[in-house]
Structure formats: C-alpha cells, structure tokens
Amino acid sequence: MRIPTNIVALSLPALGGSISIPQLEFPSLGKKSAASTTIAPIPSPEPIEIYRVPPPPATSNTSENGCTTTLNPHGTGCISITTSGNVMGSGSFLPDGVHVTAYVTFVGAPAAPDPATIYTGTQLIILKTDGNLFPNGDSWKCITCGVSAANSVGSTALTPYPQAFKDGSRVMVGTNIVDCGAHQLASEDCTPDEVHIYPIRWSNTANDSNTGAGGSIRELRLAPDQVHISFNAYIYSGTQLNEIGFTPRLKFNATGTDGTNPRYELTNVNLLFNPNNKGIIAANGNHAVNTSGISMGELRGWASQGEELTYIGYPVESCNIDAFAISLDTGAVRRLTEHPEYVDPIDFSPDGRWQIIMDTRGTGRQMFLAGLRTIPPIIDMLVTGAVSSVRNNGARRFFQPWLLDQYGDRGLYFGQQINSEGDGLPGSVNDPNWNSGADPRWSPDGTRIVYYQMLASSPACGGSIPLPCETSTEPYGQGIRIIVANLTSRTPIDPPSVPGIPDVIPWAIQYTPGMTIPSVQSLAAGSYVLQGRASGSAAVTITYDASGSYIQTINVTYYDLCDNGVNTVMGFESVSVTPYNATASLYNWYSNITSTGAHGSGTKVTTPGGFHLTIDYMTNLFYAEGNLTTTIDGVSYYQPLNFA
Template identity: 55%
Template sequence: MRLQTALLGSIAWAQAIVHGNPTLSHRNDIVPPQPEPITITELPLPPVAPNTKPGSCTHNTGCLDRTSSQQSGNFLPDGNHVVISANFTGAPASPNPASIYTGIQLILVKTDNTTFPNGDPWKCVTCGVPKNNRVGSTELLSYPQAFNDGKRVLVEANIVSCGDELLTSEECTPEKVHIYPIRWDNKADGSGPGGTIRELRIHPDNLHIGFNSFGILNGKIDEYGYFSRLRFNPSPKSGTPRVPRYELVNVTVLFNKDTSLPFTVNGSDLIFKPDTITVGEFRGFTGSGKEVTYVGSPVESCNIDLFAADLKTGKVRRLTSHPEYTDPIDVSPDDKWQVILDTRETGRQMFLAGLRGIPPVTDMASVTVTASTRNNGARRFFEPWLLDHDGDRGTYFGQKINAGGDESPGSINDPNWNAGADPRWSPDGTRIVYFQNLVQEPACGGRNPLPCPKSTEQGGRTSRVMLAHLTSREPIKQQHVEPVSDEVPWGTPYTPGDEMPKRTYPGAGNYTLKGKNSGSASVSIIYGTSNLSIMTVGATYHDFSDDGLSFISGSEKVKSTPLSVTLNRVDWFSDIVSTGEQKGTKKTGPGGFHLEIDAMTNIFNANGTLTTTIDGEVFKQPANGT
C-alpha cells in the first residue's frame, strides 16, 4: 500500500459565487462540520502485463491489462478486504496453472498491509472456476458488492458464492465457487431471458436489491428504478437460463403514479412541488436501509442532484444542491455522512446551472441533454466529496476528499485522474474506497485538443484504487439491519408483463408559475407533431423569486428534437438576469446555442454559445470534444 499524502481537506470552492438555495427542506441553520484530516493511500493491485500476448505475464497469480478499468466495490464485513472487478491478460496457455488468470475476474485486495498465504496482497476468487459452476452467468464487469456474510459478492447481474466458506479463507477454492445469474421475470408466462437490469445495489438487510432498467417512451430513452426481494431458485421450471439462479421477486417500481413529476396544473396555473418523489435513476440505500437514494427531477433548472426518499413514508430529502452534476453516492453505516462523486470545482456544468433559483420549467424539454454534458466520453470529471447527513446548504458544499495535492502527474488530485462509481464506506465508518481512471483517447489526443497524459503508475497502468483514511474518527459499532418489508407503500407493484409506467406531464398550453416569495413566470409548453413528448418550453420571468433574496427576470426557450432513441438536439435561447443577492446573467449568443449529444456516449458537440456570469465570474461551455 503506497502512501501518497496526508491532507486537511478544503471546504467547497467558490462560496462567494455559488449561492445556496434553501428549496426542499434545506436547513441553513444547521452548523456545518469543520474540515477533518484525511490521508490517501493507494491499494496494491496485480502487476501490469507487458502486452496482451499469451505468456507475456510471468507473475504466478496473473497480470492486469494496462488500459482496462479496475472497478472497486465495497469492503468485506471484516473491513480488511475490498472487492474489485479486474481484467487479467497475458496469461500463458493451458495447461500452465497460471492460464486461469485471464479475462474479467473478481478479486479481493487487502487493506491492512498484510498478504494472503501465497504472498500476494490480493486473491482472485473467480479465476479457474469450472464451467459447470458458472453456467448462465454474465461478465463480472462492474459494481462488485459483498454481502455481510463474507461468502457472497454481487457483481453486475451475478452473485459469486463460495457456499459455506468465507471468500478470504484458503478453503475457498475455485472448485467451491459458483457464479449464479440474476433474473428478473418480465413476461406473464415466465418465458424468455428476463428483463434487462443495471446498476444493482444491495439493501443493507441483504435480502433486498434495488436496480434500474431502461425503456423507450415516446421515442426517447427512459429509465425507472425498482425494489425487489432476492430469492435463490436451485431448479427453475421456466425462463432462461434454466440453471440454478437468483430471482428478483415481489418487485415494486419506485414510481408514484399520482405524483410522477413535480409539476401539476390547476387551470392556467403551473404548480411546482419540489418534494415530489421523482426517481430518475436509483442509486442505492442509506446505511440503515430506511431510505432509497436516487437522481431526481431538478429542483433548479439544469441542476442534477441526489435525493433520498423514505421507503415507508415517501418523505423526500434533497441531499445535494451545488449547481455541478452529482450521481454516485454511498451513505455511511450510521447514516450520519455521505460520500458523493461530483463535478463541483471543475466548472463543467456552471455554464448551464450556475445561475441559481431558476425553476426547472425548460428542463421538461432539456433534462436528458443537460445531464449528458457531465462527461466527455469515458472522462467523467468526478471527484470524491464528503458531506454530512444534511448535505449541501447555505455556503456549505462539503469537503473534497482528495484535496491538498499539487495536481502534479500521478498526484491524488491530478485532474487527469477521474473517479468512477461507486465510492464505498468501510463497515466502521473510518475509511472510504474509490477508484480512478486516467483519461485516454479519444477523450484526449488525436483530434481532441487536449493532450493525453502519461501514466506514472506501475507498467503505465491507467486505473488505480484509492483508500481515504478519516484519521480523526473513532470506529462506529456495526449495527444489524432488520429486514424491511417487500412493500413500498408509495411505489407501484410490478407484475411480470406489465408495461412501463408513464410519467405525466402538463398538457400543451400557456401557464403562470408563481414564485413562492414574489413574481411569476409565463410558461409555454408545445408538444411535437410526430411524437407525444414535450418539444418546446418557453418561459418569461417577471422578478421571479422563491427565496426572496434573488430575483429572476428575462426569458428562455428550449426546443428538443430526438434524432434517435438516445441522441438529442436542443436549440436554446436564453437572456436571463438575476438581481438581488445573486447578480448574474445566463445568455446565449446572437444565433442561440445548439447542442447535439448522445445520452450513452456524452460527446459534447455544440454550435453557438451559452454563457453564465455570476458576480463577475464568467462560465463558458466546454470546447467541442472536451
């Protein structure tokens, strides 16, 4: 384990510019925590293979591919091991014993500077698993999560199990390991391979799982979150694969049909309710398992944030409010802290979302596009941030975990190393593990104006796993989480064969949205002629204010045209002025701002300009391809 640096992290940047917004239960009177000391170390990984040719790796327990991402997950319940999805290459051909170290595998890595009996600080759990023990399984690519029995790990849509043996024990040999597929029944007769599931997260009771699934609605990609019980079926009688498998049963869509969007209509009045449950993408659970976390509909225009909703009552908390983009999150076991990955401090989203207090009316047309600008392909711009239970408020926007470095090549805050989902807390709440990837082509180099950096890691590795030690904290006592109910009272029960639920939007027409404190906005909604989705939203603001401190005037209009299921084009015209506590503008150039971006690839390609200025600070859009 390599010590990189010790630091006292900074409270979030640009507080004079990024004004807080109290919308949705933000308690500005709660005193924020003081920054605390954090030490960053790097976890050991198998060596990098010289190349991908068979036999190029000479290490007895395998080598990793230089350019592949090694995705860390959570800790085993002992707190001394982290589960990681790793890509092995260069293994010799069979019958050499080392031939098993090939492809994407699940490994355990020591966090306490000790080694396994073979002398390595890592152990490959799935290398050499017999074919009959992994029938029907899929690639062990991402989001590895250990169960609290220390014997099983969820990886992608599979569960790796060592039966009665602990994964760390010498008795856990490849012959005892099974890789079981996870199946979601989506047809009334139980036939077929089941529904496509992604972004699975284990509930702390270890009996339930949340997941996401894509669908197509009105010609556009849409996504819903789900909650379900996990059940092992040793001999299924229907559906494929017809092998021992885990099944998702008693499924609930995390969707409330009565309040599917934060906007409702009363005559000619448009009413905004920010505490509406709007699960766009399910992200996990709080440490106690009482709440579900998710990316929800914006509370402020173009501002993509995280929320939590109580599984029983449906009460909503807004966890983040910084105008940058946040997505991955993990809540500490005692629910008192959260670690997020966010683009804050990079300025990536400020040209869109920097001006606070604009209601999210044009987002009805633009939200998919604005959410897609956070990345440049595989370059994510994410950094890890520490927030307390109450999240962003006032001028408190958390503590950057890897602050304090000099941003030199390979340093803990080298801007060319970006964090990947998901960061994870240790069981005792004193450490956080996360992984980083070094930017590579085409996100740099070639036709991209950004030069590609050289890796300072062993063998030129472009992925690494980091461990943040919160050195002033006392370990918390691990709590047993009682099983929760299968029922989510505010959700929609799912029966195999059900169609995807439909979100309800205001109809076409002209409306008035009143500010909670003063002023109003005149809103126009126009639907497309060839599809049933909203195409154009325009708004004119008349000293609109929710907080009574800043006032929005001017106009904005956004037209969204789907070019394919995932590719969208927006034509944007903005001339907004903010006065009062926040002085700023959000303006497009003379010909407007025109952006095409694919929600799956996130490559920025725009014509024209959209610029936000706040208290004299200018935020411009990224250059195309960066």
C-alpha cells in the same frame, strides 16, 4: 501522506437558507430540510490519509504468454493495462474491513495445461489493504479464476459494482452473486471448486417460461438488510428513453428451471412509481405548479440504514442535477445536494451520518448551464437528459470524491474533497488527469472509503483539448488505480443493526411481469402561469410536435419572479428539440436571463444565433454551435470545447 483537507466554500451565490422554487417543495423525513442552515452546524475539516491499494501485475501484451514469469513469478496472472472502467474497478470492503473487492481483466495467459491458463478474462478479485500478503506472496486473490462451467451456468459478465455481503462469503457483481458456500472469500479454503457464480434473474414478461436471461437490469445495489436490492431498467417509448427504478427481494432457487441451474430470482418487486403522483411540474387550471411529487431519474442505492432510497431526480433549480433521498415508508423526499455541478454515485456510511459522493463540483464543467440559481426548472422538461450528459467528455469523467454529512449541502457548505491536497503534478492524489469512477464505498467501521480512478486518455485529452495526456506513474504504467481514504481522526464504530426493509413499499406499485410501465404525464400543449412564491410570475408556453407525441418547444418569460424573497429573475428562455433517436437529439436553445439580489447577481445568455447542442445520452460527446455563458458577480463560466 496525511492530508488536512479544508471545508470548501466556493464562489457561488449563497442562498443561506432553504431554496424555494415556486410551489416546488420537498417534504422532510421527520427532520428539517437538508437545505436549512439551522438543522446542524457545519462540520469541521478532518485529516485524511490517502494511499493506493497495490494492484496485480499488469501488461499491455494481450497475446498468449504475454504475462511472463518476469512480470509475475508466482504464475497467478497479469491484468490489462487500461484506462477503461469497463474492465477494471473497485467495489466494497469485505466485512473484515481489510479486503476490498474489485473486477479486473486478465490477459496474456499461457495455454492449457499450464495452471496459469485460468487467469484470463474479467474476474472477481479481492485485495488486501493493510500491507499484508496472502500465503502465496500476492497482495490479492482471484476468487472466480478457474470456476468450472458447471458452477457458473447462466452467469453474465463479472462487472460492475462488486458488493460484498456481510457474511463474507458472497459478492454481488454485475447481475450475479459469487458464492463460496461455507468459506470466507479470503480464506485458503475458498478455492475455485468451492465457488459458484449464480445469475440474478428478473421475470418481466406475462408468459414467462422461467427460461432465458429474463429482463435486462442495471445499476444493482445491495440493501443494508442483505436480502433486498435496488436496480434500474431502461424503458423505451417511441423517441423517449426512460429509466425506471425497482426494489425486489432476492430469493435463491436451488433447482433453477430444470433442477440443474440454480440462480437468484427477484420477487416482491416494487416499481418505484406513485400512481397518485402528478409529477414535479403539473397543471392546475392554467398554472404550472408542483404537487410535492416524486420524479425519479436513476436510482442510486440506499440511504441511512435502508429506511430511504437515493436517486438522481428532476431538478429543483433549472439545469442543476442533484441527489435526493426518499422514505420507503412515506414517500417523503429530501434534497441531499444543491451545488450547480453534477452528482451521481453516492454511498452512506454504515451509521447513516455521513455520505460520500462523486461530483464534478470544483471543475466548472456544468456551471455554464446551472450556475445561475433559483431559476425554476421549466425547460428541464426537455433538457435534463442533455444537461446530465455534459458531465463527461466522452470516456473522460470529471468526478472527484467529496465527503458530506448526512444533511448535505447548505449555505456555503459544499463538503470536503477528500483528495484535494497535493501538487497537482502527474500521479499526485489531485492530478486533474485522474478522475474517479463509481461507486465509492465505506468500510464497515466507518473510518475508511475505497474508490478508484481512471487516467484520461486520447481523445479525451491531448490534441485540441487543453488538458494534455500524460504517462502513468502507477506500477506497470497502469491507467486505473484503487485508492483508500483513511479518516484518521475517527473512532471505529460497531456495525449497527439494520431494521427490516419491507417487501411492500406503500407508495409504489407492486410489479406484475408484463405489466405496462406507467409514466408521469407531461403538461399538455398550451399556456401556463408560474407564480413566484414571494412575487412576480413566469409565462410558460408548451408546444408539441406535429404528431403530438412529445414536447417539442418550451418558451418561458420571467416577470420579476422572486421565489426566495431575495433574488429576482427576469428575461426569457426558449428550447426546442429535434430527436434523432431515443438517446440523441439536437437542442436549439435561446436564453437571456438576469438574476439580481443579495445572494448573487448574474446573467445566463446565449449568443444572438442561439446555442445549438447535439449530444447522445449514451456517449456524452459534447458538440455545440453558438455559445451559452453564465456570469455570476462578474465571473463568467463558459461551455466546454467540442469533443475532439
């Protein structure tokens, strides 16, 4: 199916040029700001062909022998029918550009000594995307099924994000590296006896004996140079949950701890924190000002060809969660996205000229929070975690894949949804019940993108939820599908050479196991003034809890604050928080803001009793009393219904 998708120009307040928050600047990386309309012309829409990757046979019968010979006469297993990305999802292309990696969960295997008994549990597979078959007649091959315990000592779950190395014989998946030695994963010579599963270990304690699992790491991303990775770690501090990014070098230890347990170890670890950085919002006298600081949220991987890292950062505009890129060399930051909706997974093309993102844009999910633009990100010191959590409805995601050039959002350009064409009926490429998971990945020649989607299931649909639940039209009734988007007008590129990535990042901290993890200091309690860049100001009051351990309330009053020379913000906003634990809180929110100007006029208003949101960062279950509504040029955006 050829899909001539269109460039998207949504009905949003167009800022036309750079978005300027009072004294809140993001320096460029040797080029003009991504928000500037003068850096590059808007790319033309391009034809995109969407097709599904044939899945292995699937069954809902998880009992012994549930995978019958009728389902799979080859005796090579059946996978679970599921809608959970925790048990199935796609990864990246192998360097041949033909096969893609995926993790799946096999069920219904027969008991030993039947040879098919090995097809059980979560495993790494590869799938053909060109319509051809392996010699046994399957379009897929299990890489880790049947790997012996001796060849997988210390390994952990083979999920998520299977990322192939350029050598074609290794895949990083979860916190493991699956290695077929001298053999290509797709070759007949790569048998279970040849495969090893090596754990990845982070030493994070001062008295580390080099035994045990080591520190807990998540969201691993393989660097373009194939010898470095990035990862995140949760750091709990009292009632606060922080996520810190790191970039280490992979080092293979062939002897492990006792000469028999080989593994990969993380060395030359950079803690991605600038000790000279005062953060995005800091104090200068009685002024709340920006210091061109670095304020990372979740690290998302690598941009360009490894010269930059991508991350979800502290907002530039209030409640607007965006992606940023930061130079490893200089620490210079550029903003990649501007749309008021939520962005998270992101992958740059091999030549660094394009990016594919997963975003809620077009769904209206976040517009009631972030649609009114140019509001300074002051209350975000309290609400960023809650705002981020609204992106999902429990297990249901609202992500769809969007194609952007290297400069990202600007003016009215918000990219091209790669699966926008279709009739919207059940099973179609733009069926709203099918939402995308992380991470989308480019082919080595830059002409294709692989991603996967999950079918919404109860209680995230049906009942009081306006979106009805539907029956899957996929083979076997599967609730997850792997999709390839073929950019048919593109000429294949040769994989470019990748410059070396430094072991030492100049602006970061060299991590020492057991060291105290630093954090950006919050503003002290008190009153501050935020000056508008063009005119006006805002009065800010910050109050801490009785113990002085966290910010409890932020009050902001805007006095004709104009930042971009066009739009003027007036009114007030007040938010207070009551933490229940490190990940769940109650937010008491009061807002009455008006923005006027040629680039969109509107309001952000709560009902008289306020908007009271209870949400947990880990479960994303939206529950609110009262309403928060944003209206832009006569169009109103309302909060979602409470989770059923």
